[in-house]
Amino acid sequence: MKTEKSRTTEAAGAITTVYYNSACPVCDAGIRDQRQRMQACNINWVDVHTQPDAVSDFNGELEAVRERLHVRDGSGKVLTGEQALAALWSQTRGRRWLAWLTLRLGFLTHPLYNLIARQLYRWNRRRGHW
Numbered sequence: 001m002k003t004e005k006s007r008t009t010e011a012a013g014a015i016t017t018v019y020y021n022s023a024c025p026v027c028d029a030g031i032r033d034q035r036q037r038m039q040a041c042n043i044n045w046v047d048v049h050t051q052p053d054a055v056s057d058f059n060g061e062l063e064a065v066r067e068r069l070h071v072r073d074g075s076g077k078v079l080t081g082e083q084a085l086a087a088l089w090s091q092t093r094g095r096r097w098l099a100w101l102t103l104r105l106g107f108l109t110h111p112l113y114n115l116i117a118r119q120l121y122r123w124n125r126r127r128g129h130w
Contacts, residue, residue, distance in 0.1 A: 018045050020070075021049050022047045031045070037093070048065045048066065058076075066121060067120075068084070068114075068117050070084055
């Protein structure tokens with residue numbers, strides 16, 4: 001398992017850190033697509049399925065990251081859910097409009113993201129993905 005120091009060393013100079021759960025097939029597919037779109041960006045991608053202790057980087061809880069995407073921005077602020085997605089999309093060519101829309105329609109995107117995340121979390125637990 002990687003230590004805090006090795007994660008930091010690997011991502012020296014990373015502005016944004018993404019904490020995701022590859023054990024969820026739907027989440028993993030989304031992250032793989034996003035990683036490909038953001039290859040030119042300096043992003044530190046942390047899979048909490050293979051590195052569960054990584055949540056201590058921001059005093060997070062493992063189950064919370066299994067359920068919702070977490071992003072720590074360059075200032076150290078931790079964003080979750082649709083705000084985390086918007087933070088990534090705002091740095092992604094061709095997706096900035098989606099970030100803008102997600103944030104402007106928070107009254108819709110927040111409950112929708114939470115509903116989908118909760119159902120995916122329950123589905124993954126029933127399937128024994130972790």
